[in-house]
Amino acid sequence: MAACFRMSDLSTLSYYLSIEVRQEEEALMLGQSAYTLKLLEWSGMAECKRCVTPMEEQLKPTKASITTKVDATLYQTIVGGLRYLVHTRPDIAFVVGYVSRFVDDPREDHWATVNRLLRYVKGTVDQGITFPKIGGSRLQLIVFSDVDMAGDIDGRRSTSGVLVFLESAPIS
Known part of the structure; x- marks a missing residue:
């Protein structure tokens, strides 16, 4: 049941x-x-x-x-x-x-x-x-990235980073 x-x-x-x-x-x-x-x-x-x-x-x-x-x-x-x-x-x-x-x-x-x-x-x-x-506006996605190629001391792996912004922008 x-x-x-x-x-x-x-x-x-x-x-x-x-x-x-x-x-x-x-x-x-x-x-x-x-x-x-x-x-x-x-x-x-x-x-x-x-x-x-x-x-x-x-x-x-x-x-x-x-x-x-x-x-x-x-x-x-x-x-x-x-x-x-x-x-x-x-x-x-x-x-x-x-x-x-x-x-x-x-x-x-x-x-x-x-x-x-x-x-x-x-x-x-x-x-x-x-x-x-937000009323009367749209959202705008802004992304930045960076990488450290083979910067890991132990395995020579790469490290990456990302920065993301979600901003309001007026509707045009």
């Missing part, structure tokens, strides 16, 4: 899978500030100092690192949490992808990069994605 489910309108969506949804007259905003605070607490970085960039310039951690090993389970947990945070925080996507390379054998220098990222996240807890509600 098949089960019968009834769908009903409970109210305006405000929270779903740790993603906060704010629907206002001018825009729809997605964020994860509560999840971010939990992640900072899990990592022991709830009281850390903030920094303004997610990663040091020209930093290239390697799998061949000879620094001391760190707790792999904690590293994997925190990096996994950061990967989930990327859903509403595309500004950290590059660094999260980078530190994800070292989940099988994390070292102190890899952990230092994760800590730097967590310090950045601490200073930007309320950031998220905003989708403007």
Whole structure:
């Protein structure tokens, strides 16, 4: 016998899978500030100092690192949490992808990069994605990309990055 489910309108969506949804007259905003605070607490970085960039310039951690090993389970947990945070925080996507390379054998220098990222996240807890509600205009997609050919020290793999803007443009 098949089960019968009834769908009903409970109210305006405000929270779903740790993603906060704010629907206002001018825009729809997605964020994860509560999840971010939990992640900072899990990592022991709830009281850390903030920094303004997610990663040091020209930093290239390697799998061949000879620094001391760190707790792999904690590293994997925190990096996994950061990967989930990327859903509403595309500004950290590059660094999260980078530190994800070292989940099988994390070292102190890899952990230092994760800590730097967590310090950045601490200073930007309320950031998220905003989708403007636009009347009388059209949306224009602007995309920039860059690539570092064979820049990965370990496997000579390339690293790419993408920056996407969704702007409103007047209808002409």
